[in-house]
Amino acid sequence: MHLNSDLIFRNLAEGIFLLDETGRITGCNAAASSFTGYYDAEIEGKQFSAIGDSQDDPIKFRYELDQAQKRKKFVVEGWKLRKDHTRYWAETSYSPVFDDTEQLVGYCVLLRDITEQKRRQFDLLESEERYRLMVEAIRDYSIFMLDPEGNVVTWNDGGTLIHGYAESEILGKHFSVFYSPADLIEEKPRKKLQLARENGSYREEGWRVKKDGSLFWASVVLTALFNDRNALIGYSKVTSDLTGRLKDEDVLRQSEALYRSLVEQVGDYGIFMLDTKGRIISWNEGARRIKGYAAEDVIGKYFSIFYPEEDILNGKPAWELKVARSSGKYEEEGWRLRKDGSRFWANIVITAVYDTEGRLSGFSKVTRDLTERKISEQALQESFDKYRQLATELSVTNTELSSVNRELEQFTAIVSHDLKEPVRTVRSFLHLMDQYVDQQKFDLLKPSIGKGILAAQRMHDLIDNLLHYSQLSKIGLQRQKLKVEEVIGEAIQNLNDAVEQSGAQIRVESTVPSIYGDRVQLVQLFQNLLANALKFTNGNAPEVEVKSWMDNGSVRFVVEDNGIGISPENLEKIFEIFRRLHFASQYPGNGVGLAVCKKVVERHRGRIWAESAKGKGASFHILLPKI
Amino acid sequence: MRTFKLAIVENDEDERFFMSEAFRTSGEFEILGEFGNGDQLTEWLYNSPPQLPELVLSDLNMPGKNGYDIIDELKATHPDIAVFATSTSSVVATREKCIRAGAKDFIAKPDIFIAYDAFVNELYQLACRYLGA
Numbered sequence: 001m002h003l004n005s006d007l008i009f010r011n012l013a014e015g016i017f018l019l020d021e022t023g024r025i026t027g028c029n030a031a032a033s034s035f036t037g038y039y040d041a042e043i044e045g046k047q048f049s050a051i052g053d054s055q056d057d058p059i060k061f062r063y064e065l066d067q068a069q070k071r072k073k074f075v076v077e078g079w080k081l082r083k084d085h086t087r088y089w090a091e092t093s094y095s096p097v098f099d100d101t102e103q104l105v106g107y108c109v110l111l112r113d114i115t116e117q118k119r120r121q122f123d124l125l126e127s128e129e130r131y132r133l134m135v136e137a138i139r140d141y142s143i144f145m146l147d148p149e150g151n152v153v154t155w156n157d158g159g160t161l162i163h164g165y166a167e168s169e170i171l172g173k174h175f176s177v178f179y180s181p182a183d184l185i186e187e188k189p190r191k192k193l194q195l196a197r198e199n200g201s202y203r204e205e206g207w208r209v210k211k212d213g214s215l216f217w218a219s220v221v222l223t224a225l226f227n228d229r230n231a232l233i234g235y236s237k238v239t240s241d242l243t244g245r246l247k248d249e250d251v252l253r254q255s256e257a258l259y260r261s262l263v264e265q266v267g268d269y270g271i272f273m274l275d276t277k278g279r280i281i282s283w284n285e286g287a288r289r290i291k292g293y294a295a296e297d298v299i300g301k302y303f304s305i306f307y308p309e310e311d312i313l314n315g316k317p318a319w320e321l322k323v324a325r326s327s328g329k330y331e332e333e334g335w336r337l338r339k340d341g342s343r344f345w346a347n348i349v350i351t352a353v354y355d356t357e358g359r360l361s362g363f364s365k366v367t368r369d370l371t372e373r374k375i376s377e378q379a380l381q382e383s384f385d386k387y388r389q390l391a392t393e394l395s396v397t398n399t400e401l402s403s404v405n406r407e408l409e410q411f412t413a414i415v416s417h418d419l420k421e422p423v424r425t426v427r428s429f430l431h432l433m434d435q436y437v438d439q440q441k442f443d444l445l446k447p448s449i450g451k452g453i454l455a456a457q458r459m460h461d462l463i464d465n466l467l468h469y470s471q472l473s474k475i476g477l478q479r480q481k482l483k484v485e486e487v488i489g490e491a492i493q494n495l496n497d498a499v500e501q502s503g504a505q506i507r508v509e510s511t512v513p514s515i516y517g518d519r520v521q522l523v524q525l526f527q528n529l530l531a532n533a534l535k536f537t538n539g540n541a542p543e544v545e546v547k548s549w550m551d552n553g554s555v556r557f558v559v560e561d562n563g564i565g566i567s568p569e570n571l572e573k574i575f576e577i578f579r580r581l582h583f584a585s586q587y588p589g590n591g592v593g594l595a596v597c598k599k600v601v602e603r604h605r606g607r608i609w610a611e612s613a614k615g616k617g618a619s620f621h622i623l624l625p626k627i
Numbered sequence: 628m629r630t631f632k633l634a635i636v637e638n639d640e641d642e643r644f645f646m647s648e649a650f651r652t653s654g655e656f657e658i659l660g661e662f663g664n665g666d667q668l669t670e671w672l673y674n675s676p677p678q679l680p681e682l683v684l685s686d687l688n689m690p691g692k693n694g695y696d697i698i699d700e701l702k703a704t705h706p707d708i709a710v711f712a713t714s715t716s717s718v719v720a721t722r723e724k725c726i727r728a729g730a731k732d733f734i735a736k737p738d739i740f741i742a743y744d745a746f747v748n749e750l751y752q753l754a755c756r757y758l759g760a
Binding site for chain 2: 420427429431435578580581582583
């Protein structure tokens with residue numbers, strides 16, 4: 001088979017339609033039928049524009065044919081319908097066909113379905129458009145394109161906000177308008193384009209100028225753009241305004257510097273940092289003043305140098321860090337050492353310091369010297385103690401004064417009652433005698449004179465006894481170690497006459513060898529008790545027993561007799577001064593003896609009391625402290 | 628004219644002698660008993676005498692039971708007997724102490740015991756006031 005034109009026409013993979021000179025279809029090949037759905041038999045004789053066109057447009061079709069005739073080729077693109085009404089993007093290429101006489105005989109139409117191709121192109125366009133819109137909408141960054149010479153060819157909202165220029169103002173201008181005069185003198189814009197060209201891109205931070213002349217701190221990325229033939233087609237430039245960040249950093253830096261200088265200058269507190277191992281890494285003025293070390297003496301050393309040796313041997317510094325690490329803080333007061341070895345009383349707080357990720361980065365240690373405060377506290381305490389002691393002494397003195405005052409009152413009462421009585425008696429008898437003399441009754445004078453003398457004698461005795469009694473309070477005690485037997489023996493010796501006259505039996509049974517006290521007063525005490533025992537009898541020979549023993553840490557004395565005894569209601573009264581239970585005619589006395597006994601015992605910080613059963617004698621009990 | 632039945636308690640014999648002389652001379656008092664101290668008075672009262680005194684004149688300072696003891700005791704045993712206290716003391720506190728203890732009144736003794744006339748007169752006035760004329 002020969003390769004002829006008809007054979008080629010029928011087998012060509014491209015869809016071909018043949019039209020007559022008026023545009024009617026005279027035939028189509030198989031490829032054309034297969035993608036349009038039409039067979040040549042059903043479309044022969046129809047206008048080409050009538051098949052597949054969404055709307056039959058004879059005017060446009062005529063124009064296309066005319067153009068094809070004129071230009072020898074004419075291509076149009078547009079939507080066409082298949083026989084099944086599905087749409088496809090068609091490229092229609094008209095070629096006029098001339099016979100040998102140059103007469104137009106028809107047209108050959110090449111129809112191609114380029115839907116896929118078109119879609120790819122369309123998507124690309126769409127994505128480029130999206131990208132453009134996105135760039136234009138970005139406000140935080142100025143993003144624009146420069147041509148190879150550096151003139152601005154695109155602009156976005158970020159550029160307007162950051163640089164201050166509207167798109168219309170800046171397009172076509174050279175990007176050196178963004179540079180400061182100083183940068184321009186150094187030809188920075190040109191140098192930077194060159195750098196970007198040579199290295200692909202160029203980044204920097206620096207001051208840039210806004211439209212209004214103000215400066216801002218810019219981060220700039222300049223990227224050279226090359227096409228597929230590696231020819232430079234321009235630059236992209238992305239700029240952001242870092243002035244705010246710079247300000248923040250600056251504030252932070254300033255505040256850090258301020259804080260550091262603050263800490264360094266604090267003089268009353270030692271403030272320094274330790275690393276995680278306890279080595280000193282910072283030092284301040286207060287630490288220097290308190291501890292005496294300069295920064296260069298201690299930086300890098302372990303903080304244990306401030307601790308007394310015993311603390312170091314006990315591992316206290318390490319333990320404190322351990323506590324601070326586990327509980328965040330360690331606080332205490334204690335002795336620490338200065339550089340010169342002297343001690344100071346410190347209040348310390350160790351605080352664990354963590355970084356932003358929560359890792360232990362070291363410890364801060366704040367030290368205060370409380371030595372002066374401790375000393376003044378101690379002085380205050382001492383002065384307080386002293387005042388308290390003074391107050392106690394005052395209170396004791398006050399009690400003593402009150403007791404002296406009571407004695408004085410008692411004395412007043414005694415003087416007014418007991419001393420006045422004999423004086424009155426003497427006066428009374430003198431007046432009586434005066435009457436007798438007036439009445440010439442001289443024989444009656446004698447008894448009155450005798451009574452007056454007796455009264456005067458009684459008064460003399462009273463005054464003596466009163467003086468003796470008051471002396472007991474005034475004279476200081478001569479305390480010494482005394483043998484009990486000697487004291488009692490001396491008392492008995494002084495009563496020798498009375499003992500002999502009464503025929504008394506006195507037995508002494510002392511288990512306590514010695515006591516402390518005033519010899520004269522204690523002899524007087526036993527002498528008075530024994531004298532009473534000998535005196536108050538029913539006429540029987542007195543039997544007296546003196547005993548002593550240790551009683552609960554005190555010395556107990558008992559003087560027991562077989563005399564008349566004392567009724568219960570009088571057991572306490574008998575110790576009052578000038579208190580007498582009997583008439584002098586019966587049992588002579590002046591009412592001072594037991595008052596003296598009581599006073600002596602009280603001055604020896606002891607106690608005296610009487611016990612008696614009526615008619616069965618009396619016993620006087622004394623408790624004296626051993627010392 | 629009314630006479631009061633009286634008991635006198637005074638330890639000093641001389642004083643008691645002049646005191647009772649003055650009461651007898653006045654004719655205003657009938658002396659039922661004279662005692663040296665409270666013990667003697669109590670014993671006498673305890674033995675139920677045929678007549679009880681309307682009033683007791685008692686010294687304060689005496690051996691044994693003294694004036695204060697008498698005031699205390701008679702308050703309980705013989706509340707009908709008016710006790711008048713006397714003493715050489717002219718201190719106000721003494722008088723107040725006696726009245727507080729239960730005595731009807733207190734009369735200071737004269738400077739000398741041969742001058743009891745005014746004392747007797749004063750006690751008579753007081754007795755009339757407290758016991759009725």
